Amino acid sequence: MPRKPQLICPAGSLPALKAAVDRGADAVYVGFKNATNARNFAGLNFTDQQLAEGIAYAHRHGREILIAINTYAQAGRVAEWRKSVDRAAEIGADAVILADFGLLSYAYQTHPQLRRHLSVQGSATNFAAINMAHECFGVSRAVLPRVLTLPQVEYVIKNTPVEIEVFGFGSLCVMAEGRCILSSYATGQSPNTHGVCSPAGFVRWEPEGQRMRTRLNDILIDQFEAGEPAGYPTLCKGRFEVEGDTYYALEEPTSLNTLSILPELIKIGVSAIKVEGRQRSPAYTAEVTATLRAAIDAAGDAHYSVKPAWQDALTKVSEGHQQTLGAYSRPWR
Amino acid sequence: MQLTLGPNLYFWPRQQVLDFYADVASWPVADVYLGEVVCSRRHEVKTADWLALGTDLAQAGKRVIYSTQALLESASDLMGLKRLVEAGGLIEVNDLGAVEIARKAGVRFVAGATLNIYNGPALDWFAAQGATRWVPPLEASRETVAAILAEKTCTIDTEVFAHGHLPLAFSARCFAARHYNLKKDDCQFKCLEHPDGMLVDTREGQHFLRINGIQTQSAACHSLYDDLPQLAAAGIGYLRISPQATHCRAVVDAFAARLANASASTDLAALHPQGLVNGYWHGKAGIATQVS
Numbered sequence: 001m002p003r004k005p006q007l008i009c010p011a012g013s014l015p016a017l018k019a020a021v022d023r024g025a026d027a028v029y030v031g032f033k034n035a036t037n038a039r040n041f042a043g044l045n046f047t048d049q050q051l052a053e054g055i056a057y058a059h060r061h062g063r064e065i066l067i068a069i070n071t072y073a074q075a076g077r078v079a080e081w082r083k084s085v086d087r088a089a090e091i092g093a094d095a096v097i098l099a100d101f102g103l104l105s106y107a108y109q110t111h112p113q114l115r116r117h118l119s120v121q122g123s124a125t126n127f128a129a130i131n132m133a134h135e136c137f138g139v140s141r142a143v144l145p146r147v148l149t150l151p152q153v154e155y156v157i158k159n160t161p162v163e164i165e166v167f168g169f170g171s172l173c174v175m176a177e178g179r180c181i182l183s184s185y186a187t188g189q190s191p192n193t194h195g196v197c198s199p200a201g202f203v204r205w206e207p208e209g210q211r212m213r214t215r216l217n218d219i220l221i222d223q224f225e226a227g228e229p230a231g232y233p234t235l236c237k238g239r240f241e242v243e244g245d246t247y248y249a250l251e252e253p254t255s256l257n258t259l260s261i262l263p264e265l266i267k268i269g270v271s272a273i274k275v276e277g278r279q280r281s282p283a284y285t286a287e288v289t290a291t292l293r294a295a296i297d298a299a300g301d302a303h304y305s306v307k308p309a310w311q312d313a314l315t316k317v318s319e320g321h322q323q324t325l326g327a328y329s330r331p332w333r
Numbered sequence: 334m335q336l337t338l339g340p341n342l343y344f345w346p347r348q349q350v351l352d353f354y355a356d357v358a359s360w361p362v363a364d365v366y367l368g369e370v371v372c373s374r375r376h377e378v379k380t381a382d383w384l385a386l387g388t389d390l391a392q393a394g395k396r397v398i399y400s401t402q403a404l405l406e407s408a409s410d411l412m413g414l415k416r417l418v419e420a421g422g423l424i425e426v427n428d429l430g431a432v433e434i435a436r437k438a439g440v441r442f443v444a445g446a447t448l449n450i451y452n453g454p455a456l457d458w459f460a461a462q463g464a465t466r467w468v469p470p471l472e473a474s475r476e477t478v479a480a481i482l483a484e485k486t487c488t489i490d491t492e493v494f495a496h497g498h499l500p501l502a503f504s505a506r507c508f509a510a511r512h513y514n515l516k517k518d519d520c521q522f523k524c525l526e527h528p529d530g531m532l533v534d535t536r537e538g539q540h541f542l543r544i545n546g547i548q549t550q551s552a553a554c555h556s557l558y559d560d561l562p563q564l565a566a567a568g569i570g571y572l573r574i575s576p577q578a579t580h581c582r583a584v585v586d587a588f589a590a591r592l593a594n595a596s597a598s599t600d601l602a603a604l605h606p607q608g609l610v611n612g613y614w615h616g617k618a619g620i621a622t623q624v625s
Contacts, residue, residue: 072451075480102454122429123449126405129429132436147505152406175549176404179447180502182542184472185551185619188612192449193472217618220535236502236549240541241534242512249533249542250508250549327505 005270007296008066008165009289010278012044017054017065019286024293027064029097030054031278035077036069036084038099038121039278040195048091055092064094068278070119071195072100082106089114097143098122099178104137117165118142121191123178127159134162141165143274145177146256150328154268163271168258169288170276171319172326174236174251182235187217198234205230214238231319255318256326259306262299284317334565334572335363336588337492340370340400340425341576342500342545344524347377353576354386358393360582361589364571365390366400368417370427371500372507372546373402373410374520380413384420396423403427403447404503404547425468436462446471446494447503453484460487468492468573471499471555474616475567482568490570496558496584497575498530498543499551499619508544528578532607540607541620551619553608554601558588559624560614562595580604 009025011017020028031037033045046054055065067088073081081100085107088096095115098104099122107116120143124130133139141163144153157164173180177191184190187202198216206213210226214233221238224230231237231253240249258265258273265273273296275288291313298304315323338357341350357365367383367390369375378386387397401414405428414431418424418438426432427445435442444464450456456467469478471494482491510520512531524546532552533542540552557564557572564572574585587599602609612621 072449073455075452075477075484078452078454078484099449100451100455101458102452102456105454105458123447124429126411126428126430128405128411128431128433132429132433147404148406149505155408174506175502175504178449179404181470181472181619182501182549184613185499185501188616188618188621190472192451192470219539219541219620220537223536239536241536241538242531242544245512246536249512249544250504251506 002266002269003271004296004300005266006272007289007292008272008274009285009292010170010275010280011054011285012039012041012278012280013282014046014050014054016282016285018057019282020289021058021061021063023286023289025063025289027066027094027272028054028058029066029068029274029278031068031070032084032087034080034084035074035195036071036081038068038070038119038191038195040071041200041279044279048087052091059092066095066097066117067093068097068119069103070097070099070121072192073103074193078102082110085111085114095141101137104133104139108137112138115140118162120145120167121178123176125176127156130156130160130162134160141271143167146173147176147327150261150264150268153270153328157269164269165272165274166265166270167256167276168262168265168273168292169314170256172251172254172256172324180236186219186235198232203233252322253319254322254324255314257314257318257323258325258328259295259310259314261325261328262295263304266299280317287313287317334569334592336361336585336592337364337571337573338362338366338585339494339497339573339575340366340368342371342498342548342550343528343530343576343578344372344375344377344522344546345528345578346525347382349528350378351386353581354390356582358390358395360585362395362574362585364396364398366398366425368400370400370403371548372524373407373413374517374522375524375546377525380416380420387422398423398425398443400425400445401427401431403445403500404505405430406505432459432462439463441465443492444468451477451481453481453486456481456485456489457487460485460489464489466490466492466571468494471501472613472619475560475563475614476616478569479567491568492571492573493557493564493569494555495564495572495574496556496588497554497573497577499555499613500545500548501542501551501619502549504547504549507547508549509546512544551610553610553620554605555613555619556601556605556609556611557614558591558599558601560611561588561591
């Protein structure tokens with residue numbers, strides 16, 4: 001019987017961290033207030049003191065804190081990233097989540113006792129890449145980019161000693177994480193370099209009568225007619241014109257939701273299920289954590305089915321109120 | 334500095350590919366990258382054909398480098414790569430899994446732009462695995478590349494993506510199939526109808542992106558042509574020109590002429606109706622254009 005996977009929940013603040021612990025997360029992932037963090041948004045994230053308090057709180061409840069240092073160290077400033085790894089070790093984090101191979105090498109040599117997870121930003125989509133990170137840096141867990149089908153995830157699990165963590169819920173990157181620079185093409189800032197995608201500082205909401213236009217660094221990403229809810233202009237989720245058709249050329253605004261396939265994820269041996277959304281509110285973290293906790297606990301039952309109440313709870317917090325199984329089921333395959 | 338011809342990112346009919354490379358044999362490029370890097374469903378030209386083309390180009394005096402798929406997902410993707418590595422010759426790796434296969438085989442390689450090398454220690458690590466040349470991330474500026482080179486301790490050649498539509502993102506999903514409401518596994522090879530990809534325009538008619546199967550590119554052409562005179566001083570050894578269906582020879586000739594004589598000047602803008610950009614190299618948004 002496969003082990004029940006850990007539930008890994010996001011926190012961009014101390015109240016969100018506590019909410020995740022209270023509602024049943026096995027581990028909470030967080031980041032520092034600096035460029036080492038792929039959710040480096042104003043008003044988010046943790047000071048050292050807040051983090052120390054959060055770690056104490058989690059440990060008191062028998063849960064873990066994982067620190068994401070998951071942007072790429074920028075040349076000339078490598079010391080900032082190394083210092084963040086040092087701080088994570090000093091402060092008693094249970095693991096660091098890293099993407100940069102230079103930084104993985106540093107962490108392995110300097111803090112061998114500090115567990116290392118390969119971030120989704122590390123963009124390892126196959127067992128060869130993951131086994132290399134295991135052999136070279138002692139990586140014990142890898143987070144898979146959201147590009148693989150269920151059989152492909154299973155194939156990875158069968159061919160690696162590394163624990164595999166997959167995304168279970170949250171906003172969906174349609175591109176392979178770590179291999180998308182659309183954001184810097186439009187704005188100069190990307191997840192790899194600045195820890196941001198379609199950054200808020202470049203967003204303009206431009207009302208015109210009943211119509212709302214959304215721009216990113218002046219580029220028109222979408223426009224919404226009266227009565228249409230206007231969404232944030234994440235640039236891969238805008239409506240564009242291709243050969244005379246105007247549509248969501250790359251992806252609809254939608255959230256990943258794996259409630260219906262949790263038994264399969266458990267069966268193929270996934271070690272951890274991750275919730276996206278460190279940029280979201282403590283209320284989001286609480287709602288999603290409680291729902292996923294209940295669902296994962298029930299998913300081992302032969303008669304498992306998705307409860308309408310769970311579905312309702314997740315729909316309320318989904319992007320564009322739409323959900324998909326993403327690459328796992330590949331309806332577009 | 335020497336010119337290289339990057340791997341063809343598009344899907345062309347077999348005869349067009351063969352004709353293109355027959356012509357390339359006489360172009361002023363030192364290195365030619367061959368192979369399919371975007372989509373595992375593209376089989377107009379098979380591995381054996383690529384190897385035969387490589388033999389022909391080597392006889393014409395080109396150094397041939399086999400470039401490998403950028404997003405390795407399936408068992409067959411990994412097997413295909415292994416075959417290429419075992420065939421010998423130089424390879425370009427564009428996926429971490431390919432690094433693992435190359436280093437285990439003891440093969441030297443070019444570390445491609447999607448390996449995310451943003452600092453000296455990372456570059457040193459890839460060099461230790463067998464990289465003899467690297468391509469900085471496309472979003473890296475002149476200053477960033479200089480900072481990485483200043484920070485590294487290894488000996489390695491540097492090649493920059495100097496001209497072409499920028500490959501900006503890779504996905505499991507095929508956006509060409511999506512456009513035609515087809516499933517990826519039954520895509521009817523629609524990419525064959527778009528030798529330079531499909532333009533994605535904003536609703537104000539701004540040319541923004543370009544769909545190339547699972548890859549999303551810039552609509553505009555990134556070009557360091559205007560920056561050529563300063564590039565040699567930046568420690569760059571190789572300049573990559575990315576193949577395009579039209580005017581490719583003219584672009585290569587223009588770069589070669591300018592390398593030979595800094596005062597040579599060709600109006601490349603006239604050959605690129607969706608515009609020229611160079612923002613990344615100047616530390617700005619990639620879509621920006623900075624006039625030197």
